[in-house]
Amino acid sequence: MSKLSFFLGCIAPNRYPGIEASTKKVMEKLGVELEDLKGASCCPAPGVFKSFDRTTWLSMASRNITLSEEMGDDILTICNGCFGSLVDANLMLKEDAALKEEVNKMLSEIGHEFRGTQDVRHIIEYLFQEVGVEKIKQAVTYPLELKVAVHYGCHLVKPTKERQLGSAENPTFFDKLVEATGAKSVDYEDKMACCGAGGGARTAVLDTTLKMVSNKLEHVIAADADCIIDACPFCHLQLDVGQTEIKKKIDKEYGMPVLHYSQLLGLAMGFTPEELGIDMNFVDNRKFIERIGGVRNE
Amino acid sequence: MSDTIKTSNLSPEFREEIFEQPGTEKITLCFNCTGCSSGCPMAEQEPEFNIRKFLRMANLGMKNELLNSPYLWYCTTCYKCQERCPQGVPNVDALLKIRTIAVHNGIMLPAHKKVGQMVINSGHAVPINDDTKEKRKKLGLDEVPPTVHRFPDALNEVKKLLHIAGFDIIIAKKEEKK
Known part of the structure; x- marks a missing residue:
């Protein structure tokens, strides 16, 4: 299997490094070689940057892509926002020669050139399409007896025209990956609902977006799920830090563990919760970790 | 009762400014079916954020009202409306372009x-x-x-x-x- 350049983004390395560590561990076990994309920046955050100025958004995204081109590898992202920004920029520049020329004029001043030789991948679709559910099942040594609520997040699957990953109303590929770990993906009301973080909304109107978090948590709890599994550090932050913000505001405590898929898969491969940073959420995950310990010793 | 829209306050060039973003000219195809706003997860929390109404205002050239609306910044860009639009209107792309025009006019949070x-x-x-x-x-x-x-x-x-x-x-x- 070919090598991938590992694009970290902002929130994983700078707030939830457990997601970064888990990705490295599980990809190594699966035989996928990752090399750090050295010197990469913010993707940049599509919500704020596409709102502010598309030229700025495109130039910064294209610089990140050129770093990967220079290594001759496709990019692996672990965040829906980074994926959205980089896929969109890559497609636009590959398809629009005039735009590419305009961007390359800017990039030439810092010694880079966009050539359009590489693809941008997201860990979830890469695992599903390139590694495959069967191979993941074979790598599982501690099947997890958990009921989990899968949260796809918006920009993994939408806009569907650019993503090419099938239905955005009722996708199944992420659930299949989750069930490869032995866990059961439970259905819950409004499963595809947005976490509220994107588009600069969390920054602009936190309180309103927290109502979206509350809705999701209520639905996840009603489905009797043990945890939420996401594909994006920004959704992860909104759903995890969001719970501490809700507690401060209305003194309601959900105590819902939120894990990135790389962390769930890591558990199923026999890594400890501590090695995967599951104890590093802002919500206290101790009860969940004790439970996992029980599951793994069975 | 709704307020009267005065044509003297409209900016006919505003639409052209939005259309600089390719594809956004499709906002003229909107026939107000409300499929976008009725499924919007943000509108569920804050009804003042109404993507259908915003794009209608854009079509009419209500530049000042739009650029200065605090609700312009509520969209999470979940793309649900864009996916569901029967007319293929790129709602989110158009909204982001309106935000960009605001920012280039010095209006930002x-x-x-x-x-x-x-x-x-x-x-x-x-x-x-x-x-x-x-x-x-x-x-x-x-x-x-x-x-x-x-x-x-x-x-x-x-x-x-x-x-x-x-x-x-x-x-x-x-x-x-x-």
């Missing part, structure tokens, strides 16, 4: 401006902090990630690029009061 400034200074929208450095060490990762945070030359490239793109000037813009 201080909190967003701060994020922009953060990227100019550090190359990250969410930069590293001491708490995360500790967590990284515990996980056996390098204390500072191998991004622009670790490579000053790479950060200088980003700063230069943002300057070439004019982002520093955009961020520094102040609204011109008429």
Whole structure:
């Protein structure tokens, strides 16, 4: 299997490094070689940057892509926002020669050139399409007896025209990956609902977006799920830090563990919760970790 | 009762400004079916955020009302409306273009401006902090990630690029009061 350049983004390395560590561990076990994309920046955050100025958004995204081109590898992202920004920029520049020329004029001043030789991948679709559910099942040594609520997040699957990953109303590929770990993906009301973080909304109107978090948590709890599994550090932050913000505001405590898929898969491969940073959420995950310990010793 | 729309307050050029973003001319195809706004997860929480109404206002050239609406900044860009539109209107792309016109007129939220400034200074929208450095060490990762945070030359490239793109000037813009 070919090598991938590992694009970290902002929130994983700078707030939830457990997601970064888990990705490295599980990809190594699966035989996928990752090399750090050295010197990469913010993707940049599509919500704020596409709102502010598309030229700025495109130039910064294209610089990140050129770093990967220079290594001759496709990019692996672990965040829906980074994926959205980089896929969109890559497609636009590959398809629009005039735009590419305009961007390359800017990039030439810092010694880079966009050539359009590489693809941008997201860990979830890469695992599903390139590694495959069967191979993941074979790598599982501690099947997890958990009921989990899968949260796809918006920009993994939408806009569907650019993503090419099938239905955005009722996708199944992420659930299949989750069930490869032995866990059961439970259905819950409004499963595809947005976490509220994107588009600069969390920054602009936190309180309103927290109502979206509350809705999701209520639905996840009603489905009797043990945890939420996401594909994006920004959704992860909104759903995890969001719970501490809700507690401060209305003194309601959900105590819902939120894990990135790389962390769930890591558990199923026999890594400890501590090695995967599951104890590093802002919500206290101790009860969940004790439970996992029980599951793994069975 | 709704307020009367006075044609003297409309800006006929506004639509053309939006249409600079390819595809957004499709907002003229909207026949007000409300499929977009009725499924909107933000409208469920804040009914004043109405994507259908906003794009109708854009079609009419209600520039001032739109650019100064606080609700312009509520969209999470979940793309649900764009996916569901029977007319293929790129609702989100159009809304983002309207935001861009606002920003280029100096209208932006201080909190967003701060994020922009953060990227100019550090190359990250969410930069590293001491708490995360500790967590990284515990996980056996390098204390500072191998991004622009670790490579000053790479950060200088980003700063230069943002300057070439004019982002520093955009961020520094102040609204011109008429």
